[in-house]
Amino acid sequence: MGQLFLISLEGKIYSCKHCQAHFAVSEDIISKAFHCKHGKAYLFNKVVxxxxxxxxxxxxITGLHTVSDIFCVxxxxIVGWKYDSAHEKAQKYKEGKFxxxxxxxxxxxxxxYWLSHDAPVVGSDADDT
Structure with missing residues (x-):
């Protein structure tokens, strides 16, 4: 499909569950408090x-956003999405994040991470409560 980049920080890598392509390192996590329709989601500063x-x-949940799905190379x-723009001022910090x-x-x-049958279906955004 595309060129794969390897991340060299051993033990701190998030990767594709299907093909093990490296996506991100834990140092680039901005928040673990996000939720999507399938459960937990993490906001990253950058991914590869x-x-x-x-x-x-x-x-x-937090308003109207312009987003793009992201796909494993x-x-x-589909492994998540990129925030291209946020329409509310308080959500602007998400722009350019993944x-x-x-x-x-x-x-x-x-x-x-296994889906829990108890996992709330709350939409595709941060749980602001």
């Missing part, structure tokens, strides 16, 4: 080995 899809407007699976849906990636220790 993804391609960015088309921009679209999405109404999220190794296997093509969400990785936790159930779609392997954690730094190689662990998988």
């Amino acid at each position: 080995n993804v391609t960015v899809g088309l921009k679209e407007e999405r109404m999220m 190794g296997c093509g699976s 969400i990785l849906e936790r159930f779609k990636v392997l954690g730094p220790d190689g662990s998988r």
Whole structure:
């Protein structure tokens, strides 16, 4: 599909659960307090080995945002989205940042995040409560 970049910080890497392509390191996590329709999601300052899809407007818990889905360059699976713009001033900090849906990636220790049957379906954005 595309060129894969390897991240050299051992033990702190988030990677694709399907093909193990490296996406990000834990040092680039801005917040672990995000939720999507499948459970937890993490906001990252930067990610690698993804391609960015088309921009679209999405109404999220915290308001209207322009976002683009992001896809693994190794296997093509959707792994999250990029915040292109936020329409509310308080949400501007998200612009240019990336969400990785936790159930779609392997954690730094190689662990998988399993969907809980109790996981609330709260939409595709931060839980501001």
